[in-house]
Amino acid sequence: xxxxxxxxxxxxxxxxxxxxxxxxxxxxxxxxxxxxxxxxxxxxxxxxxxxxxxxxxxxxxxxxxxxxxxxxxxxxxxxxxxxxxxxxxxxx
Numbered sequence: 121x122x123x124x125x126x127x128x129x130x131x132x133x134x135x136x137x138x139x140x141x142x143x144x145x146x147x148x149x150x151x152x153x154x155x156x157x158x159x160x161x162x163x164x165x166x167x168x169x170x171x172x173x174x175x176x177x178x179x180x181x182x183x184x185x186x187x188x189x190x191x192x193x194x195x196x197x198x199x200x201x202x203x204x205x206x207x208x209x210x211x212x
Contacts, residue, residue, distance in 0.1 A: 126179065126182065127179050127182070128178070128179055128182040128183060128184055129176065129177065129178050129179070129182070129184055130176070130177040130178075131174060131175070131176055131177075132174065132175045133172055133173065133174045133175075133195070133197075134172070134173045134174075135170055135171075135172060135173075135197060135199070136170060136171030136172060136173055137170065137171060138168060138169065138170050138171075139169040139170055139171055139196060140169045142168070143166055143167060143168060143200075144166070144167070144168070144169055145164045145165065145166050146164065146165045146167075146169075146198065147162060147163075147164060147165075148162075148163045148164065148165050148203060149161070149162055149163070150163060154211065157211060157212050158211070158212050159209060159210070159211050160209070160210045160212070161205070161206065161207075161208060161209040161210070162207065162208040163203055163204060163205050163206075163207070164203070164204050164207070165198060165201055165202070165203050166201065166202050166203075166204065167198040167199055167200050167201030167202065168198070168199045168200050168201075169196060169197075169198055169199075170196065170197050170198075170199055171195070171196060171197075172195040172196055172197045173195065174192055174195040176191075176192065
């Protein structure tokens with residue numbers, strides 16, 4: 121990722137084996153303003169969950185520089201994924 125032609129972050133990733141068998145759902149709730157009110161919706165992500173081996177790099181003098189010496193605790197990927205919008209919507 122670059123900002124003003126300077127590197128901010130980089131990522132190298134490799135898929136690992138499945139974390140759970142088959143297709144699974146993960147909730148993706150969203151809240152957005154709407155005509156003086158709000159719309160809240162539950163949008164499930166359906167896909168295959170797998171482990172991910174990652175290596176992040178951050179520019180020490182960039183906006184994410186505080187992450188430069190840190191390592192992720194856990195990384196995962198959702199493969200073959202779809203997001204289903206509009207199934208459960210509440211307006212207030």
